[in-house]
Amino acid sequence: MNSANAIIESLCEKAAHPARTVMESCKETGKAAVGCFPIYTPEELVYAAGFLPVGMWGGNTEIKLADRYLQGFCCSIMRTNIEFGMRGVYGKLKAVLLPTLCDTLKCVCENWKVAVPKVPLIPVVYPQNRTLPSGEVYLREELERIRTELSRISGEEMTQSHIEAAFALYENYRRAMRAFCEAASTHPKTINAKTRHLMIKAGYFLDKADYTLQISALTEYLNQLPEEPCAMRVVATGLLSEPVGLLDILAEHDIAIVADDLAQESRQFRTPARETGDAISRMVWRTADMRGCPFLFEPEKTRGEMLIDLVRAHRADAVIAFQMKFCDPEEFDYPIYKAELEEAGIPLLYLEVEQQMDSFNQSRTRIESLSEMLI
Amino acid sequence: MYLGVDIGSSSSKVALLSGEKKLLSTKVVNLGTGTKGVQTALDELRAEVGIPAEQILYTVATGYGRLLYKGADKQLTEITCHAKGISYLMSHVRTIVDIGGQDSKVIRIDDSGKVVNFAMNEKCAAGTGRFLEVMARVLGCKIEELSELAAQSTQDVAISSVCTVFAESEVISQLSQGAHPNDVACGALRAVAKRVAGLCSRVGVVEQIAMSGGVALNSAMVDILAAELGYPVTPAPNAQAAGAVGAAVLARELYEKGMRQQA
Numbered sequence: 001m002n003s004a005n006a007i008i009e010s011l012c013e014k015a016a017h018p019a020r021t022v023m024e025s026c027k028e029t030g031k032a033a034v035g036c037f038p039i040y041t042p043e044e045l046v047y048a049a050g051f052l053p054v055g056m057w058g059g060n061t062e063i064k065l066a067d068r069y070l071q072g073f074c075c076s077i078m079r080t081n082i083e084f085g086m087r088g089v090y091g092k093l094k095a096v097l098l099p100t101l102c103d104t105l106k107c108v109c110e111n112w113k114v115a116v117p118k119v120p121l122i123p124v125v126y127p128q129n130r131t132l133p134s135g136e137v138y139l140r141e142e143l144e145r146i147r148t149e150l151s152r153i154s155g156e157e158m159t160q161s162h163i164e165a166a167f168a169l170y171e172n173y174r175r176a177m178r179a180f181c182e183a184a185s186t187h188p189k190t191i192n193a194k195t196r197h198l199m200i201k202a203g204y205f206l207d208k209a210d211y212t213l214q215i216s217a218l219t220e221y222l223n224q225l226p227e228e229p230c231a232m233r234v235v236a237t238g239l240l241s242e243p244v245g246l247l248d249i250l251a252e253h254d255i256a257i258v259a260d261d262l263a264q265e266s267r268q269f270r271t272p273a274r275e276t277g278d279a280i281s282r283m284v285w286r287t288a289d290m291r292g293c294p295f296l297f298e299p300e301k302t303r304g305e306m307l308i309d310l311v312r313a314h315r316a317d318a319v320i321a322f323q324m325k326f327c328d329p330e331e332f333d334y335p336i337y338k339a340e341l342e343e344a345g346i347p348l349l350y351l352e353v354e355q356q357m358d359s360f361n362q363s364r365t366r367i368e369s370l371s372e373m374l375i
Numbered sequence: 376m377y378l379g380v381d382i383g384s385s386s387s388k389v390a391l392l393s394g395e396k397k398l399l400s401t402k403v404v405n406l407g408t409g410t411k412g413v414q415t416a417l418d419e420l421r422a423e424v425g426i427p428a429e430q431i432l433y434t435v436a437t438g439y440g441r442l443l444y445k446g447a448d449k450q451l452t453e454i455t456c457h458a459k460g461i462s463y464l465m466s467h468v469r470t471i472v473d474i475g476g477q478d479s480k481v482i483r484i485d486d487s488g489k490v491v492n493f494a495m496n497e498k499c500a501a502g503t504g505r506f507l508e509v510m511a512r513v514l515g516c517k518i519e520e521l522s523e524l525a526a527q528s529t530q531d532v533a534i535s536s537v538c539t540v541f542a543e544s545e546v547i548s549q550l551s552q553g554a555h556p557n558d559v560a561c562g563a564l565r566a567v568a569k570r571v572a573g574l575c576s577r578v579g580v581v582e583q584i585a586m587s588g589g590v591a592l593n594s595a596m597v598d599i600l601a602a603e604l605g606y607p608v609t610p611a612p613n614a615q616a617a618g619a620v621g622a623a624v625l626a627r628e629l630y631e632k633g634m635r636q637q638a
Contacts, residue, residue: 342579347492350494352497361439362478362495365452365453365454365478365495366495368451368452369452369454369455369490369493372451372452372454372455372490373455373489373490373491
């Protein structure tokens, strides 16, 4: 119990202070850090190059400098990343990897080179048609290019065995995260909505080897506890469930997030890799196998169906859509899955969020109204 | 007896319900959260009904200032309370449009007054009472006079900006180009109606439709909204106090539920 509490406390603290956590992680591992922009970056290659991959999911800060490149109607995560870059917060990063998965990311790719010239940028251009053989060939070449660039920055060749070891570690991490989310869904008192988010987020600032051990130990502890009840069970969808003030409101009303379809959370680790093939092939196929993400081209649009399955599998009462303001890909999907959830009779709460939010009155009213629907 | 207290951003409303579920009185004071509005409304209520505080068995507070009201046994949102209040006042209604000072809501309810679905405007004054306040200021009239001006409109003046700040500039520009204030007032109401109709489409309109909140007193607004929706819209009786009435009805339900659980 004490060791589990210590893990929870420690990971909460680390997630709440990313800059300090990254500094400590670099010191402990002797590695330099490389930034990984949302939504998907081949972190395994960063790890295989001997760097510490660090998630760059923005934060709550006053935007002063970034307005020069990104206006107020752009995604607040990207505005924050440019702001931090221009202020020198990311000055210690050896490089950043940036996938061009949306229009804003495409612009930021060019903006970064001018706004933050001291931190080299490696673009990651995913194929539109991930599942076609030609898309797979293309992505393999793209990953090989990134491998070469990272080797150049590290000054050491990234061998096949380095990549295999890193990929195995990341598969282990993804497996551990899926197990943690399942364990957390039945223990919403020990792991409330905010704690769940912070436990997952902490992993983006720590060495995955150390973090995976901690999260696995926590899961093992949770699995020994009896199931815990809560007032309401919800599935979260969207880009990310921040600012955490919103999660405080959920916790205050005993509303548990029992499963998620968040880009910052389960979308990162819900797709397991295929069992055979070399690491690069498995990375390519894992990208091809991803479903239900608005940032990846998918004509079948399976997200609504996936949400319905998550609700049913986890006995959830409703879905909360954390809609990042000005995030076009997420907004394009909303009317599609909204209609599907309505048809399935599943309540859906739309919560518009941005990282610079500091007043939660309207969100509180929406969340409380959702919980009062069950009175 | 059961008390409902609705502290909004621009007005405070109270309602008193008897044990037999009879609405005894409502009071509205046009001062919102952070003012003496709620105390004044309560004083007026007590002066009229003359009941000692100990006869109030349960109090529910709602509205923007619900968390700051110390005398409540429970706080519930204005969405839940408007739903219950309108169901009490107009049992046949299934869709409620509430345009408040700070935000607008469209609420779908079932036959027991329970919320089935709802939508609120985003963090922006477009489509809210605040938008109308700003328009009234530019036109140099009181907000309650907008309806009268709009009723005399003879020409369409479109206010295309959804942002209140931009719309203010647009209205000033329209007036400087010779647009008549009556037509501008009508254009302002239509701009709000369009925004609210968009919210309605998000939850799906089911007849019958009622309008609650202070803006329901604006008859031109009700007519324009009906035209935008393509359905008749009925202003609720006691529209401004509907949330407080719902809070009082819920106070009675919660008290009785508690008594049943104790027994």
